[in-house]
Amino acid sequence: MIPVTKPFLPPIEDYKKYLDDIWSRNWLTNMGPLASKLEMTLKDYLSVNHLLYVTNGTVALQLAIKALELNGEIITTPFSFVATTSSIVWEGCMPKFVDIDPHTLNIDPSKIEAAIGPDTSAILATHVYGNPCDVEAIDKIAKKHNLKVIYDGAHAFGVKVNGKSIFEYGDISTCSLHATKLYHSAEGGLVITKDSELLKKIAHMRNFGISGYSSFSDLGLNGKNSELHAAMGLVNFDWLERIISRRLEITERYAENLKNIKAKVPVWHKNSNQNGAYLVYVLESEDLLLKIKSTLDSFEIFTRRYFYPSLSSSLPYLSPVDMEITDDIARRVLCLPLYYELTNDEVDWICRLILRSQNN
Ligand SMILES: Cc1ncc(COP(=O)(O)O)c(C=O)c1O
Incomplete structure (x- = not known):
């Protein structure tokens, strides 16, 4: 039998070393040292300013939409995994589909302006199969109409455009580190933004909106990932x-x-x-x-x-x-x-x- 995909599994001994480490610390989740190490490792590798490791690529999208305080309509592609659209609906917004380019299979920027209406707040586009969207054209339209841009980069780990990480484009980019992805941590996701204030806000949102021992700064959810997942990410990183x-x-x-x-x-x-x-x-x-x-x-x-x-x-x-x-x-x-x-x-x-x- 040949499956369409098979999760990469590193030598089990390498993973066990991290398990020994986790057992000795008895620290399983809540922004533990391995999750932090993974964030630093990926930040360096991808050469991005700010990056957060979260539960999965779907939660990454939900956090992005929530943090940008989007409402009304979000222009998006109909040619993507369901999480791209469902996250929009989950966050109480309405997807407005714009057809794709028949050659790149990404959202067709030349059709975006016609879809913008008074309720449009953002564009959420997927880099389908890791192939970058026309980021320049999309960013230009977004600036002209004062729209936010989120890129669903679930497939785009390690891709660069004009020599810089694809994740540096848009207000926020997300990625999935699901087991079926080329680089994974069993389950996992990334939120990337150049805006340090936005990052701080998402970091609080990832942790129930808690901002200190006894204070809340925002509405939040549980978007943290565990040390066991981070360990998988770190071991797999050596194989990347x-x-x-x-x-x-x-x-x-x-x-x-x-x-x-x-x-x-x-x-x-x-x-x-x-x-x-x-x-x-x-x-x-x-x-x-x-x-x-x-x-x-x-x-x-x-x-x-x-x-x-x-x-x-x-x-x-x-x-x-x-x-x-x-x-x-x-x-x-x-x-x-x-x-x-x-x-x-x-x-x-x-x-x-x-x-x-x-x-x-
Ligand atoms: C384009 C796209 N967006 C979002 C997701 C959701 O990622 P996750 O499975 O990590 O929640 C996927 C997962 O396959 C995807 O392909």
Whole structure:
């Protein structure tokens, strides 16, 4: 069986060393030393000003929306994981979907202005598959209309634009360190902002709104992460370069083998690097996708229609709206297996099956 993804697991002995440490301290959560160390490590690695380690990428988004005091409508992409949209609704705001660019698969900045209304307070855009949005165009529109910008960078760990971290763009960026992500701490998320006041506010919000032993500065929730999760993040950090380079190697091998596939890959931001987060093809037709998927299924090779269906047409708590490009892409997009341990032979086998299925 070949899954579409497999969480990276470091040698257990390395993790056990951290467990011994945790046991000796008897400090399991509440901004412990490992969580702080992880924050410093990631802050340095990503070269960002301020960063907070939180429970997961969804809570990171909720904290971002709450901290920016957003209300009314938030312009967002229908082509993302459900947490992008659900966080908006959870925080009492209304998503206003704007269709995606058919080449980059990110929100199409040229369609944003037409969607701005008197109730619009922000833009929440996802760097889909780690491919940076057109951050310059979005920031320009946001400034012109006095809107806040949040980037959902759940997939974008380690990506840079114009030589600086993608997480430095927008008022707040978030990231997910979920087990399926290329770099993970089993569960986990990051909130990144250049604004130190905002960071302080989110740090209080992450801890129930508590600002001192007996004072509250804001409405809060429990967005802290534990020492056990931070330890996983620290151990995995030692493997990060190897993980990314292996994932990129695999990506290249797929590309080489699948030169004749009847599909396109997302057009990547030209001033940016790839991080090997996902292996994505937009097939020529949904019929071809279903054919390839069922061939692979029959060999217990699992793929994922990520993201399908479009968020704009499938959420029971929102009225459906047609999004021509997203609806079409969502029907034709397929993620293939990609994880550190996937072997070259397995990649070659998957590719042979795909080409055979396509040409039959
Ligand atoms: C685009 C996007 N946003 C948000 C999330 C939520 O992250 P988490 O699973 O860490 O809550 C995910 C998770 O897969 C995601 O893909």
